[in-house]
Amino acid sequence: xxxxxxxxxxxxxxxxxxxAQTEKLLPGNQNSVSMDSSSVDMKQLSTHxxxxxxxxxxxxxxxxxxxxxxxIGSSSSDAPTAVKKRVVPTFHxxxxxxxxxxxxxxxxxxQMSIEQVMGTTHRVSGALVQAAKTVTSMxxxxxxxxxxxxxESSEMLMMLTYTDGSTQLREPNExxxxxxxxxxxxxxxxxxxxxxxxxxxxxxxxxxxxxxxxLGKENASEATxxxxxxxxxSSTRKVCFDAQELMHAIIINYSxxxxxxxxxxxxxxxxxxxxxxxxDNPPVTFSGMLKTFVTGKYNDQAxxxxxxHLELLGLVxxxxxxxxxxxxxxxxxxxxxxxxxxxxxxxxVQGIQVNQKMLISYSNILKDEIKDVEKQCYKEAGHPFQIxxxxxxxxxxxxxxxxxxxxxxxxxxxxxxQNLKSTSETVLHKxxxxxxxxxxxxxxxxxxxxxxxxxDGLSDYVSGGYIHTSWDQxxxxxxxxQSSNPNIQNIPKQPLQLHKxxxxxxxxxxxxxxxxPATTLWMREPFYSHDGWSFxxxxxxxxxxxxxxxxxxxxxxxxxxxxxxxxDIFVQLTCEWLxxxxxxxxxxxxxxxxxxxxxxxxxxxxERLAETLNDTKENAKAFTKSFxxxxxGVNTFAQRCISExxxxxxxxxxxxxxxxxxxxxxxxxHVRSHAERQAxxxxxxxxxxxxxxxxxxxxxxxxxxxxxVRARLxxxxxxxxxxxxxxxDINEVKGILKTVMESTPTLGExxxxxxxxxxVSLSYGKTWGHLKQMV
DNA sequence: GGCTCGACGCTACG
DNA sequence: CGTAGCGTCG
Numbered sequence: 001x002x003x004x005x006x007x008x009x010x011x012x013x014x015x016x017x018x019x020a021q022t023e024k025l026l027p028g029n030q031n032s033v034s035m036d037s038s039s040v041d042m043k044q045l046s047t048h049x050x051x052x053x054x055x056x057x058x059x060x061x062x063x064x065x066x067x068x069x070x071x072i073g074s075s076s077s078d079a080p081t082a083v084k085k086r087v088v089p090t091f092h093x094x095x096x097x098x099x100x101x102x103x104x105x106x107x108x109x110x111q112m113s114i115e116q117v118m119g120t121t122h123r124v125s126g127a128l129v130q131a132a133k134t135v136t137s138m139x140x141x142x143x144x145x146x147x148x149x150x151x152e153s154s155e156m157l158m159m160l161t162y163t164d165g166s167t168q169l170r171e172p173n174e175x176x177x178x179x180x181x182x183x184x185x186x187x188x189x190x191x192x193x194x195x196x197x198x199x200x201x202x203x204x205x206x207x208x209x210x211x212x213x214x215l216g217k218e219n220a221s222e223a224t225x226x227x228x229x230x231x232x233x234s235s236t237r238k239v240c241f242d243a244q245e246l247m248h249a250i251i252i253n254y255s256x257x258x259x260x261x262x263x264x265x266x267x268x269x270x271x272x273x274x275x276x277x278x279x280d281n282p283p284v285t286f287s288g289m290l291k292t293f294v295t296g297k298y299n300d301q302a303x304x305x306x307x308x309h310l311e312l313l314g315l316v317x318x319x320x321x322x323x324x325x326x327x328x329x330x331x332x333x334x335x336x337x338x339x340x341x342x343x344x345x346x347x348x349v350q351g352i353q354v355n356q357k358m359l360i361s362y363s364n365i366l367k368d369e370i371k372d373v374e375k376q377c378y379k380e381a382g383h384p385f386q387i388x389x390x391x392x393x394x395x396x397x398x399x400x401x402x403x404x405x406x407x408x409x410x411x412x413x414x415x416x417x418q419n420l421k422s423t424s425e426t427v428l429h430k431x432x433x434x435x436x437x438x439x440x441x442x443x444x445x446x447x448x449x450x451x452x453x454x455x456d457g458l459s460d461y462v463s464g465g466y467i468h469t470s471w472d473q474x475x476x477x478x479x480x481x482q483s484s485n486p487n488i489q490n491i492p493k494q495p496l497q498l499h500k501x502x503x504x505x506x507x508x509x510x511x512x513x514x515x516x517p518a519t520t521l522w523m524r525e526p527f528y529s530h531d532g533w534s535f536x537x538x539x540x541x542x543x544x545x546x547x548x549x550x551x552x553x554x555x556x557x558x559x560x561x562x563x564x565x566x567x568d569i570f571v572q573l574t575c576e577w578l579x580x581x582x583x584x585x586x587x588x589x590x591x592x593x594x595x596x597x598x599x600x601x602x603x604x605x606x607e608r609l610a611e612t613l614n615d616t617k618e619n620a621k622a623f624t625k626s627f628x629x630x631x632x633g634v635n636t637f638a639q640r641c642i643s644e645x646x647x648x649x650x651x652x653x654x655x656x657x658x659x660x661x662x663x664x665x666x667x668x669x670h671v672r673s674h675a676e677r678q679a680x681x682x683x684x685x686x687x688x689x690x691x692x693x694x695x696x697x698x699x700x701x702x703x704x705x706x707x708x709v710r711a712r713l714x715x716x717x718x719x720x721x722x723x724x725x726x727x728x729d730i731n732e733v734k735g736i737l738k739t740v741m742e743s744t745p746t747l748g749e750x751x752x753x754x755x756x757x758x759x760v761s762l763s764y765g766k767t768w769g770h771l772k773q774m775v
Numbered sequence: 776g777g778c779t780c781g782a783c784g785c786t787a788c789g
Numbered sequence: 790c791g792t793a794g795c796g797t798c799g
């Protein structure tokens with residue numbers, strides 16, 4: 001097991017998460033991986049032929065860089081030098097020459113050395129040209145020997161090769177293309193190259209390649225597939241730079257079940273290790289990582305071939321392992337981040353069903369509405385202008401209409417960099433009573449945003465009725481997951497109300513009378529579940545505030561969360577704060593409390609809070625002050641974060657995730673203040689992220705154990721998990737999700753026992769638009 | 776004149 | 790606070 005494999009390298013004071021102590025997270029149990037293609041939704045799989053987004057930047061190859069790259073197995077000796085938008089599937093070619101040699105070897109397997117069998121054992125030091133053996137060219141006896149070698153190996157280094165001849169360990173390619181250029185691309189993964197290190201002879205590797213591109217069913221022989229799965233499930237330490245991408249390619253090309261087929265794969269990823277060490281500067285490419293994180297010996301210009309890169313990969317991971325252990329990050333790495341990799345890969349392949357026709361029809365509705373609003377804007381301004389141009393809008397509002405001069409008491413915000421008069425939402429709100437234009441512009445902005453980002457933008461990503469988002473583990477310094485291409489985590493939750501008033505002109509909800517006919521659009525409505533299945537959402541209620549209660553140990557906050565009662569937390573807080581009765585709390589008070597609370601979490605200043613509250617700076621200050629007086633622990637907690645950061649140069653979350661913040665001692669007030677807010681915010685946001693990830697791993701583990709329950713994880717939105725569940729299993733899943741997620745705090749108890757409960761609220765429905773709350 | 780790029784402003788989500 | 794992504798502008 002990996003755990004035992006690596007335990008000897010771990011410091012004694014290592015605290016393991018409870019999760020990892022159970023064997024299920026760890027590899028070695030072959031039977032638990034479903035190879036049954038009948039369990040795979042073929043309709044969905046057929047839509048995943050291409051992986052977009054993450055492959056965008058490797059379309060082009062640099063022939064000059066590849067001059068001394070040796071030919072590996074089925075890869076690049078005759079790779080196209082020209083850029084190809086659509087990659088023609090390259091069927092795995094026979095490993096020329098090599099195959100002949102090994103085929104002619106004597107038959108007595110037991111008497112042969114590995115070299116004799118495989119002809120590929122190789123000492124990497126030195127620039128020897130060396131080829132890997134392609135698995136598909138092996139005879140049954142050779143495969144048997146290979147399996148034996150795998151079972152006796154001490155380490156396996158893995159990487160993808162692409163049809164253009166580059167690899168995962170390639171030099172950085174052309175500058176990244178714009179997101180729009182990445183749409184509808186074909187996947188270009190060509191093969192999986194594995195260097196197997198033998199236990200007996202540490203310096204000897206055996207190189208094997210598994211074809212991916214053009215892998216038809218007829219070619220994916222059971223034997224070949226089983227060998228690759230054996231590697232992935234083996235307890236041997238495995239290393240890959242960007243393991244998520246590797247897993248993604250394997251799941252697709254070998255038609256594995258994206259949810260259950262891979263969740264026990266354990267691969268060390270140096271990319272993630274580097275990000276844990278310095279989350280603000282995550283490596284993008286392998287060579288970039290070497291430059292930033294690896295000192296001395298590896299910086300030398302190594303021979304540019306696949307095999308030396310693989311050896312380098314192993315050395316670097318060894319180095320990083322030591323670094324992680326020294327920084328007390330190893331448990332976070334091995335128990336949280338590494339188990340997450342196959343889950344994310346599975347989510348990418350799984351995708352989510354989208355009704356593209358609905359996206360288009362909504363878009364057309366908005367197109368007309370936008371035109372109407374445009375006309376009204378021109379009328380109110382007295383002439384046509386480009387409403388989306390801040391420069392022109394500034395001219396109209398502040399030079400022609402001089403609206404800013406009509407509100408002398410108010411201080412209107414300025415833009416960040418150029419210090420010009422801002423046209424932001426908060427500014428426009430303040431001008432609303434002076435002239436019809438500001439509100440029209442706000443409406444226009446809202447409609448344009450919804451149309452361009454969430455209707456047209458999403459529509460571009462629909463392929464075969466599905467959207468396959470990319471999940472990025474290393475792009476957020478706080479430890480949160482991030483989705484992109486498209487970003488599925490910021491699709492509006494609130495519906496858009498469209499009203500037509502008596503004149504037929506469009507107005508938004510704030511001014512429309514309740515009797516006018518209304519159209520209601522939910523941007524999440526086009527996302528729908530399969531027949532016989534439903535969406536099922538589970539989200540942690542106000543997790544960041546609960547984390548704050550725990551971390552600050554503030555007596556009042558702790559009491560609020562632990563005295564239970566189903567009353568809304570912000571209503572309760574408002575009571576505590578203003579000394580009101582529960583029934584006397586008005587919605588406005590509740591909203592105000594919520595904003596103040598999160599402002600404190602985010603560490604914003606009085607000016608910013610005044611803006612969000614639409615109140616004066618003095619009142620905002622007073623609010624914040626009375627809040628901090630009521631919850632004295634919060635302020636001491638913030639100060640503790642700041643001084644910890646000053647002492648150590650970094651702050652830590654409850655699971656030891658850290659962030660280096662050097663500006664904490666800056667002489668510049670603004671720079672230092674920003675750093676202080678970052679420090680406080682990171683501890684809370686990062687701790688919440690830790691727990692959400694732990695919950696995610698835990699729930700996927702439990703679901704995969706109950707193989708009768710049909711549930712798939714589709715999306716993670718920080719504190720919320722969206723599943724698709726078979727209708728017959730809804731009640732069972734409801735019970736599992738609630739129990740398992742709410743037990744998350746106990747999982748990490750060896751690291752940290754949370755002093756507050758983390759209740760989960762559940763909802764379900766046939767579309768993502770408006771889910772029904774469950775009780 | 777069209778095209779690409781980075782900087783900037785704004786606003787969804789948490 | 791911190792993500793992604795759309796739009797304008799020079």
